[in-house]
Amino acid sequence: MAKNNTITLYDLQLASGCTISPFVWATKYALAHKGFDLDIVPGGFTGIAERTGGRSERLPAIVDDGHWVLDSWLIAEYLDEKYPDRPTLITDPSVKPLTEFMEGWLWRTAIGPWFAAYIVDYRDLSLPVDHQYVTETRERMLGGRKLEEVSKEGKAKLAEVPPTLEPFRAVLKTNKWLGGDKPNYADYRALSVFLWCASVAAIPPLTEDDPLRDWLDRAFDLFPGVGGHAGGLGRHPGMHTLFGLKLKEGDPEPFVKAGAIGGLQTRNTGIASTKAETDQITGKAEAPAAS
Ligand SMILES: N[C@@H](CCC(=O)N[C@@H](CS)C(=O)NCC(=O)O)C(=O)O
Numbered sequence: 001m002a003k004n005n006t007i008t009l010y011d012l013q014l015a016s017g018c019t020i021s022p023f024v025w026a027t028k029y030a031l032a033h034k035g036f037d038l039d040i041v042p043g044g045f046t047g048i049a050e051r052t053g054g055r056s057e058r059l060p061a062i063v064d065d066g067h068w069v070l071d072s073w074l075i076a077e078y079l080d081e082k083y084p085d086r087p088t089l090i091t092d093p094s095v096k097p098l099t100e101f102m103e104g105w106l107w108r109t110a111i112g113p114w115f116a117a118y119i120v121d122y123r124d125l126s127l128p129v130d131h132q133y134v135t136e137t138r139e140r141m142l143g144g145r146k147l148e149e150v151s152k153e154g155k156a157k158l159a160e161v162p163p164t165l166e167p168f169r170a171v172l173k174t175n176k177w178l179g180g181d182k183p184n185y186a187d188y189r190a191l192s193v194f195l196w197c198a199s200v201a202a203i204p205p206l207t208e209d210d211p212l213r214d215w216l217d218r219a220f221d222l223f224p225g226v227g228g229h230a231g232g233l234g235r236h237p238g239m240h241t242l243f244g245l246k247l248k249e250g251d252p253e254p255f256v257k258a259g260a261i262g263g264l265q266t267r268n269t270g271i272a273s274t275k276a277e278t279d280q281i282t283g284k285a286e287a288p289a290a291s
Helices: 022-033 072-082 095-125 128-141 147-156 158-164 166-174 185-200 213-220 271-281
Strands: 006-010 037-041 061-064 067-069
Touching (some): 006 022, 022 037, 022 072, 067 072, 095 128, 095 158, 095 185, 128 147, 185 213
Antiparallel strands (some): 061 067
């Protein structure tokens, strides 16, 4: 049983002390959801194996009263199994595969292009001792290309990302949380993509008026006081704002502004409910101009 209601978390931090790793972010939220206080072991990319006593080269890792758990999903499963009387993270067996699917999509859709765009900031914001390691390993991850070259190209294409997040906006339009009335581990895994981004986004990736803002702001504000700084867990002073992307002429519309229409996003409750769509596809009404 966690001593003093506290679990030790090995963090992966930038020079500001803010967490960078999406896996560590998801774990911080998971521990807070279970009602634990965090005993944070600080540090960056260098020396993970030494910090963890030779146990791991990846983070997060937790230690619960002497018991080590090394992987973010294994940590969430461990917490639910060990502490079944506290709020559940993985509320149903279907949550895990569905969340893995959603997260895989979000990594491809958002983390991929954002990793490219912010890779120089990622390196420059890391601890000075990590700069060389981050440069070498991330250039290798990027197929041997220079971080500066990838980042310049990625930043020029930032405006292409928001429109691709529309399926996620559609879900959050009609659901307060992915977990329903309350957030669950699916929310924290999706959130970890945006927390990671806010830790490195020297210029914002989303427009001021992005409808995702409601869910994001509520999620960043969760668990005030747990991170050891003012405001919610996601409000570490080292974080950057996600909102304020300036669009240039020719950039695509960042999100769908007209009302939702069509099979996925509307419920068929009878002929009146599908009339607008029927009028469009039968030519009785003009379809809105494609953006
Ligand atoms: N499957 C692991 C993945 C953990 C992982 O890959 N962490 C990355 C940070 S995002 C790491 O520790 N990287 C160390 C490095 O790049 O040297 C989990 O879910 O916890």
